C-alpha cells in the first residue's frame with residue numbers, strides 16, 4: 038500500500054478556500070490512516086535539494102580525520118559530525134541545529150556546507166509551522182493552538198545521513214532499526230537508493246524514492262497529545278547495496294520542558310480516559326536513550342511512548 042500524496046500548492050499559494058480545506062483534510066486523513074505521507078509543491082526548490090545532496094556527499098567523502106574537525110563541542114546539543122556502527126544501525130551524520138544558537142560545526146574550508154544546510158534548515162522550519170497549522174485546523178483546535186503550544190524552536194534538528202553499503206563480511210543489513218520519532222513531525226528526503234520502510238497493519242511497506250516529494254511522518258508527541266487519535270508511524274531503513282545512501286531528516290521538535298499529556302479535547306471532553314500519563318518531553322527522549330532488555334528475546338529494545346501508557 039503506497040502512502041498518500043498531498044499537494045500543498047493550495048496551502049502555500051493563493052487559492053480558493055475550498056481547495057485549501059481539501060488539502061488540509063487530505064493531510065489530516067493521511068496522518069490518521071498512515072501516520073506517514075508524501076507532500077508535493079512544498080516550497081523546497083528542486084535545485085536546492087539536489088545541491089544539498091551533492092554538498093553532503095562531498096562532505097562525507099572526505100577522510101575521517103577531516104570530518105572529525107566538525108565533531109560536536111556544544112553541551113546543549115551535539116551539533117556536528119558523528120558515526121555509529123552497531124546492530125542498531127550503521128551511519129554517519131552531520132547534525133545541524135538552529136543557526137542562531139551558534140553551535141553548528143561545519144568544515145571551514147567548505148563554506149557551501151554551512152550555507153546550503155542552514156538554508157535547508159530554515160526552509161524546513163517554516164514548513165514545519167505550516168504543517169503544524171494544517172494539523173491544528175484538521176483537529177479543529179483553537180486558532181494557532183499548536184503553534185503557540187510548541188513555540189520553542191531551538192530544539193529543531195536537521196540530520197544529514199549517510200548509510201554505508203552492506204559489507205560482504207558482515208551480516209548486518211539494517212541501516213536504522215525500527216522506531217517511531219519522538220517529536221511532532223519529521224520531514225524526510227531520501228536519495229534514489231531507497232531502503233526506507235514504514236509499518237502498516239503489521240506489515241512493512243517500502244517508501245520508494247519519488248523526485249520532488251517530501252515524506253512527512255507523525256511523531257509520538259502528536260500521538261500523545263491526540264490520545265492516540267493519530268499514530269506515529271514506525272519506520273526503519275535498510276542498508277543500501279553497492280553504494281552509500283544519503284538522506285535528510287528534519288525533526289520539528291518541541292521544548293524538553295514542555296509537559297505532554299492528552300489534550301482534554303481528545304480525552305475527558307469526549308468521555309475517553311487518557312491513554313498516556315503526563316510527562317516532560319525530555320523524559321521521553323531520556324527513556325528512548327536507555328533501551329531495555331526484552332526478557333523473551335534477550336535483545337535490547339528501544340523504550341518509546343508506550344513507557345508512559347496508562348492501563349486504560
Ligand SMILES: O=C(O)CCC(=O)C(=O)O
Nearest residue numbers: 198225227233274284286
Ligand atoms: O534515513 C531515513 O530515510 C530515515 C531516518 C530516520 O528515520 C530518522 O532519522 O529518524
Ligand SMILES: [Fe+2]
Nearest residue numbers: 216217218272
Ligand atoms: Fe525516524
